[in-house]
Amino acid sequence: MKQMHLAAHFPGVNSTTVWADPRSRSQIEFASFEHLARTAERGKFDFFFLAEGLRLREHNGRIHDLDVVGRPESLTVLNALAAVTERLGLAATVNATFNEPYELARRLATLDHLSAGRAAWNVVTSSDAFTGENFRRGGYLDRADRYTRAAEFVATARELWDTWTPDGTSRPFAHSGPHFDISGEFTVPRSPQGHPVVIQAGDSDEGREFAASTADVIFTRHGTLEAGRVFYADVKSRLEKYGRGRDDLKIMPGVTVVLGDTDAEAHRNAAEIRRKQVSPQNAILALEQVWGLDLSSYDPDGPLPDIDPDPGSNMVQGRARVADPQAVAARWRALSEAKGLSIRQTVIETTARQSFIGSPETVAGELAMFVAGDAADGFILVPHLTPGGLDDFVDRVVPLLQERGVFRSEYTGSTLRSHLGLADPVWKG
Amino acid sequence: MPATRPLHLAAEIGGPPRYDAASHVALARLAEGGALDYVTLSDSFARPGPDALAVLARVAPATTRIGLVPTVTTTHTEPFHVSSAVATLDWVSKGRAGWLADVSTTEAEARLFGRRPAAPATALWQEAGEVADAGARLWDSWEDDAEIRDVASGRFIDRDRLHHIDFEGSTFSVRGPAIVPRPPQGRPVTVIDGTSGPSREPAARHADVVHVRATSPGQAASLRDDLRRGAAAHGRDPDSLRVLVALTVDLGDAETAPEPGLESGPQLAGRGTYFRGGPVDLAELITQWHRGGAVDGFHLTPITPERDLERIVNGTVALLQHRSLFRTFHPGGTLREHLGLSRPANRYTHARASEVTS
Numbered sequence A: 001m002k003q004m005h006l007a008a009h010f011p012g013v014n015s016t017t018v019w020a021d022p023r024s025r026s027q028i029e030f031a032s033f034e035h036l037a038r039t040a041e042r043g044k045f046d047f048f049f050l051a052e053g054l055r056l057r058e059h060n061g062r063i064h065d066l067d068v069v070g071r072p073e074s075l076t077v078l079n080a081l082a083a084v085t086e087r088l089g090l091a092a093t094v095n096a097t098f099n100e101p102y103e104l105a106r107r108l109a110t111l112d113h114l115s116a117g118r119a120a121w122n123v124v125t126s127s128d129a130f131t132g133e134n135f136r137r138g139g140y141l142d143r144a145d146r147y148t149r150a151a152e153f154v155a156t157a158r159e160l161w162d163t164w165t166p167d168g169t170s171r172p173f174a175h176s177g178p179h180f181d182i183s184g185e186f187t188v189p190r191s192p193q194g195h196p197v198v199i200q201a202g203d204s205d206e207g208r209e210f211a212a213s214t215a216d217v218i219f220t221r222h223g224t225l226e227a228g229r230v231f232y233a234d235v236k237s238r239l240e241k242y243g244r245g246r247d248d249l250k251i252m253p254g255v256t257v258v259l260g261d262t263d264a265e266a267h268r269n270a271a272e273i274r275r276k277q278v279s280p281q282n283a284i285l286a287l288e289q290v291w292g293l294d295l296s297s298y299d300p301d302g303p304l305p306d307i308d309p310d311p312g313s314n315m316v317q318g319r320a321r322v323a324d325p326q327a328v329a330a331r332w333r334a335l336s337e338a339k340g341l342s343i344r345q346t347v348i349e350t351t352a353r354q355s356f357i358g359s360p361e362t363v364a365g366e367l368a369m370f371v372a373g374d375a376a377d378g379f380i381l382v383p384h385l386t387p388g389g390l391d392d393f394v395d396r397v398v399p400l401l402q403e404r405g406v407f408r409s410e411y412t413g414s415t416l417r418s419h420l421g422l423a424d425p426v427w428k429g
Numbered sequence B: 001m002p003a004t005r006p007l008h009l010a011a012e013i014g015g016p017p018r019y020d021a022a023s024h025v026a027l028a029r030l031a032e033g034g035a036l037d038y039v040t041l042s043d044s045f046a047r048p049g050p051d052a053l054a055v056l057a058r059v060a061p062a063t064t065r066i067g068l069v070p071t072v073t074t075t076h077t078e079p080f081h082v083s084s085a086v087a088t089l090d091w092v093s094k095g096r097a098g099w100l101a102d103v104s105t106t107e108a109e110a111r112l113f114g115r116r117p118a119a120p121a122t123a124l125w126q127e128a129g130e131v132a133d134a135g136a137r138l139w140d141s142w143e144d145d146a147e148i149r150d151v152a153s154g155r156f157i158d159r160d161r162l163h164h165i166d167f168e169g170s171t172f173s174v175r176g177p178a179i180v181p182r183p184p185q186g187r188p189v190t191v192i193d194g195t196s197g198p199s200r201e202p203a204a205r206h207a208d209v210v211h212v213r214a215t216s217p218g219q220a221a222s223l224r225d226d227l228r229r230g231a232a233a234h235g236r237d238p239d240s241l242r243v244l245v246a247l248t249v250d251l252g253d254a255e256t257a258p259e260p261g262l263e264s265g266p267q268l269a270g271r272g273t274y275f276r277g278g279p280v281d282l283a284e285l286i287t288q289w290h291r292g293g294a295v296d297g298f299h300l301t302p303i304t305p306e307r308d309l310e311r312i313v314n315g316t317v318a319l320l321q322h323r324s325l326f327r328t329f330h331p332g333g334t335l336r337e338h339l340g341l342s343r344p345a346n347r348y349t350h351a352r353a354s355e356v357t358s
């Protein structure tokens, strides 16, 4: 039977993460990372995942203050987590625009050594002038250049990982391309996995092509059955022209899960979580992100504004603005009028419903169906609570997946590649 | 100078390159058992070895008290990433992080990055000072009480307590604020090897601890006085600076008497002063130099860590402890506490407070 892969995403810095819950703990102390990583390892997960953002979000020229904010540097935390876990894969999101191949390849190879073969790199390309203000390079790259740089970055990193012979002799390297012209000697011997696992997150055509040519895992937002199937078929069909097999790239959507003793209770819990995710202040903010205007004088419990969005606004910095604000505003108004909803109720109503809601049996069944039905190879679970947000999933859903024979009961190998069923890379001498 | 000034001891745990976790953990624990202030792990893009900061992050959960000070080069790296990584080392070690700032001067290192040519040490040390400055500002860019979790107003942070740093250096600029909240120590400990001419100025200006090479107590005392004067000239309290003599030690033949002439003083060699003799002789040397008030302590680089560090801890340090010259346990939890350095006030909190009162 097709096996499922699971990963634990540390809660992010957005309104998905509910900090006002009394059970919410520190987003920065090591104990929180240790808790979630140990939970994931107890559940025999494939890997633990950290996202990255290199500039704090701003709204209307000021630091965004409503959501959890403040994160550690990913690779440093993962090295520390290697000390308190034994089998769990350790995945860091690291930007390919604001780093250099020699240094990053070295840091990833070091993590792979120190964790005995558990390192993964989620290659992201997001870059803008706003983030660039924190870096020597400054500026930004447009979409086309972002991905050519990322592709050359990964290829160069792999050249560096191949410079030492498997028996431990270092040989000089030289790489010359449009983005990097470097030479010398790499300071780290070939690491246990040969090459750390490469994950790609990005949905555009360029992003999919890059993943098909290069990545071992793709992290996607297509978490519904239909969208997942379409995405899955599209990405897998791109593999052949790179001489790769369908199993060489694992597709793992980021998903949210809400459990209850019964399906009905789970749906009540899910609605309650969505209500907590949209505080009155967050409702106004969500509105401003669509309208591109200062709407702070509006009452979150009152009606939607009757003025139109400003299409040229640059109020939001550090995250993408909605594509067609006029259309979204029209849709929200229609919804609010039809159901008689306030601003906050409208935002709650339009907030994406959680991906899987139900009793442990229901959720286990749906997850298994997604994988069997080729909508995914597995899931990156995004909890809404730090750090206990996956405790219930591991205690109540994982055993059911194991009973169904769709998820491992024990780790069979020690490296992340072995968990994911990926071949060891052939050494290119 | 009173002889009662506390003695500080640190040890390098690097040696022939090792890539596994266990050997580094074993050495760090050994040093921790001797109640040393900190261990260093050297690093360079120019020779084989793992990323030192990563190694000490791996060591952090396997130790509880010892300070962790990796070498970090400021030349081809991003100041923003450097500051985030060191702050994170402080978080994962619960306040035991430092960093030994260094520069990469060679053409070979420049070619590994292909971004800019090699530059003279003077320019690179000026940049290193700016990186230390920008890093310290980033560590301050979140005030300690910035996280408020105020359910009533829906605010997780008080954004008036987060600050753009708008740092403009000669080779880079950083807008800020940091992505990492202010670390437990406020600012992790900055260490600089202040022996070479061009590093002395940034050391006096930005370092909390300076390593110096000296062959006599007199020379060490005069280097220390210079550094303290330099610190004062930059408006710092000279007592916020610790000066440790860097000593390369070979305790290989511990049972035999030291070679003639060594009692009169160690010899200068390479990056540190070279000491060869037994653990007891080393304890004598440390006692004499420290008693004279010449130094705040020693940074020892064992030539064979597996062998010499054990002898340092169980021989030299045990004797110093027996003579009540060195602590027998860590009374504090953070590296700053071991060093007797206070947690720095936040410059932005201070600025905001004076705005309010003026």
Ligand SMILES: Cc1cc2nc3c(=O)[nH]c(=O)nc-3n(C[C@H](O)[C@H](O)[C@H](O)COP(=O)(O)O)c2cc1C
Pocket: A050, A051, A052, A053, A054, A093, A095, A123, A124, A125, A126, A127, A201, A202, A203, A204, A205, A206, A207, A208, A219, A220, A221, A254
């Ligand atoms: C599921 C997912 C997760 C992502 N996580 C991050 C992240 O943690 N940090 C980041 O800088 N960008 C992240 N990105 C952004 C992507 O790297 C990329 O910049 C963005 O998706 C735009 O590229 P595209 O046009 O190919 O989709 C993520 C994207 C996706 C789809």
